[in-house]
Amino acid sequence: MKELIHSHINRMSPYIPGFQPRSGSRPCIKLNTNESPFPPNKKVILSLKKALKKNKLNLYPDPSCVQLRKLVGKKFGLPSENVMITNGSDEALSLLFRSVLSSKSSLIIQEPTYSLYPVLARINDASCISVPLQDDWKVNFSRLIQTINTNSIPHENSKAEQKQKKPKKTPIHLAVIANPNSPTGIAEPLKQLLNFAKENPSLTLVDEAYLPFMGSRWTDFSAGKYAGTKDFPRLTVCGSFSKAYSLAGQRVGWLLAQPELICNLDKIRDSYNLSRLAQEAALAAWKDEKGFLHTIHRICRNRRKLNLELDKLGFHTLPSSANFIFTRPPLELTAKDYNSFLISKDIFVRYFEQKKVNDYVRITIGTKKDMKRLLNTTKEWINLCKKKVQK
Numbered sequence: 181m182k183e184l185i186h187s188h189i190n191r192m193s194p195y196i197p198g199f200q201p202r203s204g205s206r207p208c209i210k211l212n213t214n215e216s217p218f219p220p221n222k223k224v225i226l227s228l229k230k231a232l233k234k235n236k237l238n239l240y241p242d243p244s245c246v247q248l249r250k251l252v253g254k255k256f257g258l259p260s261e262n263v264m265i266t267n268g269s270d271e272a273l274s275l276l277f278r279s280v281l282s283s284k285s286s287l288i289i290q291e292p293t294y295s296l297y298p299v300l301a302r303i304n305d306a307s308c309i310s311v312p313l314q315d316d317w318k319v320n321f322s323r324l325i326q327t328i329n330t331n332s333i334p335h336e337n338s339k340a341e342q343k344q345k346k347p348k349k350t351p352i353h354l355a356v357i358a359n360p361n362s363p364t365g366i367a368e369p370l371k372q373l374l375n376f377a378k379e380n381p382s383l384t385l386v387d388e389a390y391l392p393f394m395g396s397r398w399t400d401f402s403a404g405k406y407a408g409t410k411d412f413p414r415l416t417v418c419g420s421f422s423k424a425y426s427l428a429g430q431r432v433g434w435l436l437a438q439p440e441l442i443c444n445l446d447k448i449r450d451s452y453n454l455s456r457l458a459q460e461a462a463l464a465a466w467k468d469e470k471g472f473l474h475t476i477h478r479i480c481r482n483r484r485k486l487n488l489e490l491d492k493l494g495f496h497t498l499p500s501s502a503n504f505i506f507t508r509p510p511l512e513l514t515a516k517d518y519n520s521f522l523i524s525k526d527i528f529v530r531y532f533e534q535k536k537v538n539d540y541v542r543i544t545i546g547t548k549k550d551m552k553r554l555l556n557t558t559k560e561w562i563n564l565c566k567k568k569v570q571k
């Protein structure tokens with residue numbers, strides 16, 4: 181079998197999603213994949229019921245998602261031609277990566293960021309260059325540009341490099357910036373992102389999966405309205421219905437880009453990439469502005485409260501603009517130990533083993549009740565640790 185599979189696929193490691201606890205006897209809290217803790221609003225459920233009543237599931241859905249493209253485009257002041265609706269924003273990433281990356285090109289990202297990006301590069305046999313975030317966890321834009329410029333022209337390795345067995349440099353075709361970033365939750369100013377997109381000779385993708393948690397005027401912070409326009413032809417932006425629209429289970433996302441790029445991506449996507457029900461749910465969620473604002477308001481309020489309470493316990497938390505926080509336990513206590521204790525109490529957060537990030541855990545913002553249980557369990561852990569030290 182091995183000989184039949186691309187060798188780069190054989191060699192690569194898969195993306196590992198957050199642990200999915202099975203519903204057991206003890207109620208668990210799942211705070212590890214940045215889902216919304218609130219189910220979709222009534223209007224969304226009603227639209228799904230109506231769609232089921234019409235019972236057209238024997239027929240294929242709209243292959244062009246005409247209505248959704250129109251509405252999403254309108255929000256960013258873009259025509260439908262600049263919009264593609266995808267099966268979660270992961271599909272937008274996957275299509276874009278497939279269309280521009282190969283063994284002859286590279287991706288550039290920050291480190292740390294969403295761990296799917298390097299996996300998608302590897303699927304396309306492309307190399308992935310990571311530029312570390314600055315000490316304040318912000319994007320190092322000048323280093324990114326510098327790296328892109330030195331890699332932009334394909335060249336044979338020098339003799340010295342060949343001796344050191346350095347891999348041949350391949351030109352960078354795509355730069356991805358998650359804004360806000362994951363796992364940090366930190367957002368970059370729009371101006372900086374636009375300056376970068378202008379300077380970057382390759383494609384720029386700004387991944388705005390978490391941007392709505394900037395608040396009710398989130399589109400003011402979005403690069404969306406510039407995507408694929410005359411001044412920013414190489415800028416692309418993706419967004420998601422999974423987080424702020426509470427529709428992770430329906431898999432809907434969007435990509436904003438130049439029409440020529442959208443046409444090319446259309447060639448490689450599954451014609452019916454969004455089910456009828458997914459389209460209905462997304463339309464209803466997008467139209468229900470009041471319900472959407474209520475959801476993000478509650479999440480932002482719970483985020484503020486959790487931050488304050490963890491501060492009181494001596495945790496260090498990065499300033500988050502997303503529906504999660506990245507936080508470090510106090511003093512000599514370790515994030516690894518904290519994570520293990522939470523698991524023993526059926527609370528699942530995200531712990532990353534890699535250096536620098538392994539001092540922190542990423543916690544998705546849940547309901548008031550979830551946050552109360554998390555805090556009580558955290559206090560219990562700290563008291564236990566204190567007792568151990570006193571012994």
Ligand SMILES: Cc1ncc(COP(=O)(O)O)c(C=O)c1O
Nearest residue numbers: 268269270294358389420422433
């Ligand atoms: C930064 C980032 N982008 C994109 C996604 C994918 O979201 P979707 O559910 O829309 O595929 C995630 C998922 O967690 C994410 O963290």
